[in-house]
Amino acid sequence: MPEADQPAGQRTPVRAGSGGPGRIRTGRVARAAPLVALTGRTAGEAVISALRRKDRAGVHQRGAERYAESLGRSRGVLMKAGQILSFVSLGSLVEGSSQSVYQAALARLQDDAPPMEPELAAGVVTAELGAPPQEVFAEFEPDPLAAASIGQVHAATTHDGRRVVVKIQYPGVDEAIRADLANAELLATFFQLIRGVLPDLGHTDARALAAEVTERIGEEIDYRVEAVNQQAFADAYRGHPFARVPEVLPEYSTARVLTMERSDGMRWAQARQADQELKNQWGEAVYRFTLGSLRRLGRFNADPHPGNYLFHPDGTVTFLDFGCVKTWDTAQVGWMVRAVQAAIDGDADELLKQYTAQGFVPGEPPEPKALLAWARESLAPVLAEQPFTYTPEFAARIVDLEFSPRGPHSAVVQRLALPGEYLALSRIDLGLTSVLAGLHAASDWRSIREEMDLGAAPATRLGELEAAYREARS
Template sequence: MVSSRRAAGAAGAALGAAAITTGVVLRDAGRRNRIERSARIGRLMARRGAHFAVIKLRGAAADDARKRQLEEQFTIRTAEDVARELGNMKGVIMKAGQMLSFILDGLPEAARDSLASLQGDVPPMSPGAAAKVVREELGADPERIFLDWSEMPVAAASIGQVHRAVLRDGRIVAVKVQYPGIDRAITSDLANAELLYAMFSALALKSLDVQGLVEELRARMIDELDYTLEARCQADFAERYRGHPFVHIPDVIPELSTRRVLVTEWVDGLRWDDFLAVADHDTKQRTAEVMFRFIQGAIYRARVFNGDPHPGNYRFHLDGTVSFLDFGLVKRWAPGELETLTPLIDPLLERDANAMTSRMIDAGFLYADHGLVPGRVWEYVSAPYTPYLEHEFTFTPDLASKTLGKLLDRNGPYADVMQKLNLPPSFVILDRVVWGMTAVLGRLGASNRWREILDEYRSDAPPVTPLGEAEALWRAGNS
């Protein structure tokens, strides 16, 4: 298992690199805002660095048990500090914190709980500020538009917050209101390419096309600022999954949805932690398969999928169905993009290292003069796909962090492989979805024939579970 200090170190390295770099390039219209946000990251890293120095001094003469205790205390304090600071910052920096919170699942429980707050609730804006956005976008105060309006939000996240309301016809709706000025904060962060390059370089090391990844994030987050795009994506998914036996997408209310306000059907359901606390084993197993099938169906059939896969975007029901709520950070496959990845994944899943390495060179993912043993390349690239290499596989809570510990270790066993890879942004985003799914299924202890289920979506193989059969019947009725 990855040590808690290494897990915290991955987060700290990413944020530390960002903090150091942002002091250098601050020369455009958003200069003051960028200085303030960069300074906050700098203060965060200074606090964590000072604390780490104290921990090192205290542990110098300590035995192994005491050192582990000190390291765990440092990790917990770091997570609390990161969650507190990033939760207040919102925007791109908070989104990066969400990524960290989701994949670093091997942290101590107290640290994970602190970072988990980035996936759900963050400090909201005032009732007056939310009402002002609604008034500017819809032409009237929320009390005049809705039969009932909850001034206090039910959820708050990186871009906006959600209020519960009732339409004049009696329908209960969720009203997502964008934070005032968040567009400027995000545009400022995205304009500071050096900050983002440093942050993702520290996370991704040299095995990724970091510049391409930053450009992909830039495009996706600019899109996320326009709720009309999210409304179209969600409406498309709602129509695509209408009547589905175990997936529910809330309908959009288009006449009340604008660039900064999104109104959708209200969904009652359990949040992630509440679901984990009350669901029985069978319900958790069914729910795991539902989430897996939804994600794979989106990737391979709809060819458009949520690039922000964390359970704060889901609502869970004790009948084993799941409602998927957030479609702001959506990735659509460009023509030929998925077809470029598929020839690589086929030999990967068949454990054919030579064929996989050859196709990676052809696709430009691996330098032709790499000089590596194909088997080592396969070991590295296939790591996220371990669950699909077995007939049946059980996800564990530490699987994502344990595997990432090896893949993200600059001085680890695969350092030579990292130096020779040039993975495209599309592959990185797909990997992020895989890691996110791995973390969620690990918390559920999900066990199934995942490879055979995956093949239902990749190659139209026949269904292998009752859920697969139910979905096949639904598809046949909608064809």
């Protein structure tokens, strides 16, 4: 069985440079080999071909497991693509009967990637904090709570009694990711993998998108950047009635080790089995945190996948992983609000004006009414009769109708370009939609949007709680 599934203590020993658990192979050929070897094609062709193959269910199952395992061991850029595919509706990328097979296999990448050996984790802590973890902390659990694409987290207790988690970066992962970002084939694979879940706009400058991806992922491998991001959110949401952000412990944090308060809660799989009323509260909390942070802080957590949430029985949500945060200035936030309002108002000319001003229209503009119809697709949750329920079918529809260059809005899509700085918007939009769809979350989304953008009175209990919280802090 795969090493990641073996009991602790029975995994294959790691040798320097072996590419075993926790040891990252950084050579270009070595990094591409796991995927290329699966079919003998290029890495991107291999994965896309497998996703599109229409074979018997058993073949789909075996193929999905093989690709999930290979992506999980690749770390870095390719694993992140697998994580995106694991929770975002696959739309037309995979035939309907097989979507659940691939998503079930890839779901392991959300918060249960192959871990590194305890000795390697201890070595990183020693190098970064100046002493072994058993000395730095009063208690330190050698087996990780979870492992992801860049690092893994361990439970610990400080000498003054604080319960914490210690996020430890895999040895060599920074070099491996930088090699990924400089490797043309692997970067092409990344874009092929996410082509089904990000806009394929006809005039988009691929180099600009590559530069944005490089910058965002490059930031993630420096935990000092994540610490600053997380503390900014923790400061803004301290004492909040339904959104929790763990505090960072800077004295135990470096570029490769990040220590924060420990939070206990339900993971995604368990949360999806909860009562619908509770899932509705969680969905509204995620929605308000994600969009409210943009309005108030000019910041988006640009990695909205289910592994980054902990769900609590009282309806609150803990938000984790701030390695990928996109910041916009006041003018950019104002543009987003105006563009949404123009689409809601049905003002096609104003919408085209807003899109043109931000560089989305590089050449001949689309017909204004066609642009309006395209923009309103993703606004169904606020345009439809309230309350509106997010469903997987709605999420798939958004992928197929809004982002397909061959769909009913192709005349619009092919005339638009996606400026690199707005790439995160698509990832956030689709990620948030998929999370809410996974919860089947229902609420009066229109009124919530009007609270944020128009200053309307709160229409939900969470809205009233948040308004009181903001007033108390003002």
